[in-house]
Amino acid sequence: MGEPAINPVPRRMIWEAVREVTYRPLAITVAIPGGEELAKKTLNPRLGILGGLSVLGTTGVVKPYSTSAFRMSVVQAVGVARANSLLEIAATTGGKSERFAKRLLPHLPEMAFIEMGDFVGDVLRASRKVGIEVVRIVGMIGKISKMADGKTMTHAAGGEVNLPLLLSLLKAAGASPRALKEAEGAATARRFLELALEEGLELFFLNLVRLAQERLQAYIGEKPRVSVALTDFDRGQCLAAWPDREVYRG
Secondary structure, three states: OOOOOEOHHHHHHHHHHHHOOOOOOOOOOOOOOOHHHHHOOOOHHHHOOOOOOOEOOOOOOOOOOOHHHHHHHHHHHHHHHHHOOOOEEEEEOOHHHHHHHHHHOOOOOHHHEEEOOOOHHHHHHHHHHHOOOEEEEEEOHHHHHHHHOOOOOOOOOOOOOOHHHHHHHHHHOOOOHHHHHHHHOOOOHHHHHHHHHHOOOHHHHHHHHHHHHHHHHHHHOOOOEEEEEEEOOOOOOEEEEEOOHHHOOO
């Protein structure tokens, strides 16, 4: 905190390079041309790194799908939001759902939006630890249906969509025999969404987000308060939200 965002190894390399030239005391400024503008396209502002890029490693190569690094950045983003006095955040399952969430929740500042990926459980635990009061989860049917199935880690590996659960929700919503027959052969959660839209089954979407919210709230306890919103794939329309639909626009 309060120092340049240069990791220990490259920082040591900078000092060693300077010592090859002189042992005299020096004040060193490290600058990355265009860094301030480029940083706006990164997660740095949400991680509390302001005004430019950070120097992470020694090779210039970043492995973008490091699970542990992603998880750490998600947890840190929650902490940064709270350190900036936010009590409400929006956790999204991907970049597209985040863009939708920003339209649905315009009252929230940029720092409140956290792209959590599959780490819904980590977001909830981190929020409870730092004192976030409300976590609004926005996602599409695949991830939301996994949450409704009680999963707090929604990666495809070991976290397949529970299609029989979706079928039971479709049946409970009053789907036609034709839709149910087609749903029995469906291989994706998206097909269930399409069938429900075709038949105007708003109850299917409502029951899905309500079940997801209840499972997540039971997982994390009384605080933070959890709400769940489901969007479509193309327009970012809010198909259903629970428990406070009126908060979401669209």
